[in-house]
Amino acid sequence: MEPCINLLECVNEKLKKGKVNKIKVAVAYVKLSGVEMFSDLLEDVSECTIITSLDFGITELEGVKKLKELGCSVYIYNGKKEFHPKVYLFESGSQEFAIIGSSNLSEGALTGKNVELNLMVSEKGLIDYINSFINNLISESIPVDDNLLSVLESGGYNDIRHKSYDRPAWDIFRDINRSYYCGKFNELYDFVQKYKERGELMKMRSSIHKMALYGLACDLSSYDLKIDLNERGARGAPDAIIKARNEVKVVVQGMVLLGKTAILSKLSGFDYFIILRMIDRGTREYYILSKSELEKLVRESKIVYNENAKAYEISPRIYEKYRTMLNEFINKISSS
Known part of the structure; x- marks a missing residue:
C-alpha cells in the first residue's frame, strides 16, 4: 500500500512504460479536462468501464461523450444514495492494482493541482473486493x-446542472425526464391536432400511439419511478416497462376521440393494458385493465376477438368501467 498524490504519475510509474489492458473506474463526477488527461492510458485498452453520477450537476456531458468516443462503456449511477466513490482499477499484463482516495476524473484531481490523497493497493483480496464493488455498481446504473x-441534452441537463449543487442525481433525472417527455408529448400533440382539424386522424395512428407513450412518461415523471419506453417500436416488446417494486410491463393505446373502440392484438407479454385518452394538451384520462381482468372479460364474452382485424376489440362501455386515477395505479404496482 503506497500513498499517491499525483494519480497519473503514480500510474505511469507503476506501469514503467507498459500498457494498460483493462480499466474500471467509479468516480463521483467526470469533467472533459480529466478525460483528456486520462486519454493516453486508454490507447490500447481492451476493456474500459466508467461509472459516474449526475449528483449536484458537476459531471460534464462533454466528458461523458469523450469517454464513449475513446471506447469506454459509461454508466450513470441511478441508485437512491449519493454517489461518492473515487476508485480506479487497472490491469496491465499479469499485474493488477487499484488507486482509491479522493481523486475524481478531472484535470486538477489527476495531476496534483488539487489537494488530493489516494492510496495505491495491489493485494489480491483488496483487488477482488474492488472489482466486485464496481461490478455491483453497474447493476444500479444506467448505460449511457x-x-x-x-x-439529457433535450431535457436540459446543461441548464439544470448549474442550479443543482445541492441536488442528488435522482432528483435531477426527474426534472430532465419531465422536460424531455412532456416536451415530446407537446410536439406530437401540436402535430396531431392539425390532422384532427382536417379530419385525417387515420393517418396519425403511429403518432397518436407515440404521443400516448410520451404522455404516460410525462405523467410518471412526477413520481419516484423509472420507465423504459419502447420508442422505436421493437417487435414483441411491451410499450413500456415501469420499474416500481417490480418491473411492470404495459401495453398502451392512445385515443384523441371519445367513444372509440380499444384494440389489443394479443393477451400476452404484458401485465397491464393502459388506454390513455388525451382530452387536450393538459388533460389525460386513464383506463387501466390488468391481464387477469382482460382474460376474465374474454371468458365472459364481454371482449370479443375480431378474426378479420386479428385483434381483441374492447368497447367503451366495457373499458370506461376501469377509469383509474394514475396515483391509484402507482400505489397498486408499488405495493404489490
Whole structure:
C-alpha cells in the first residue's frame, strides 16, 4: 500500500512504460479536462468501464461523450444514495492494482493541482473486493447510449446542472425526464391536432400511439419511478416497462376521440393494458385493465376477438368501467 498524490504519475510509474489492458473506474463526477488527461492510458485498452453520477450537476456531458468516443462503456449511477466513490482499477499484463482516495476524473484531481490523497493497493483480496464493488455498481446504473444522451441534452441537463449543487442525481433525472417527455408529448400533440382539424386522424395512428407513450412518461415523471419506453417500436416488446417494486410491463393505446373502440392484438407479454385518452394538451384520462381482468372479460364474452382485424376489440362501455386515477395505479404496482 503506497500513498499517491499525483494519480497519473503514480500510474505511469507503476506501469514503467507498459500498457494498460483493462480499466474500471467509479468516480463521483467526470469533467472533459480529466478525460483528456486520462486519454493516453486508454490507447490500447481492451476493456474500459466508467461509472459516474449526475449528483449536484458537476459531471460534464462533454466528458461523458469523450469517454464513449475513446471506447469506454459509461454508466450513470441511478441508485437512491449519493454517489461518492473515487476508485480506479487497472490491469496491465499479469499485474493488477487499484488507486482509491479522493481523486475524481478531472484535470486538477489527476495531476496534483488539487489537494488530493489516494492510496495505491495491489493485494489480491483488496483487488477482488474492488472489482466486485464496481461490478455491483453497474447493476444500479444506467448505460449511457445515444438515447440517454439525447434525453439529457433535450431535457436540459446543461441548464439544470448549474442550479443543482445541492441536488442528488435522482432528483435531477426527474426534472430532465419531465422536460424531455412532456416536451415530446407537446410536439406530437401540436402535430396531431392539425390532422384532427382536417379530419385525417387515420393517418396519425403511429403518432397518436407515440404521443400516448410520451404522455404516460410525462405523467410518471412526477413520481419516484423509472420507465423504459419502447420508442422505436421493437417487435414483441411491451410499450413500456415501469420499474416500481417490480418491473411492470404495459401495453398502451392512445385515443384523441371519445367513444372509440380499444384494440389489443394479443393477451400476452404484458401485465397491464393502459388506454390513455388525451382530452387536450393538459388533460389525460386513464383506463387501466390488468391481464387477469382482460382474460376474465374474454371468458365472459364481454371482449370479443375480431378474426378479420386479428385483434381483441374492447368497447367503451366495457373499458370506461376501469377509469383509474394514475396515483391509484402507482400505489397498486408499488405495493404489490
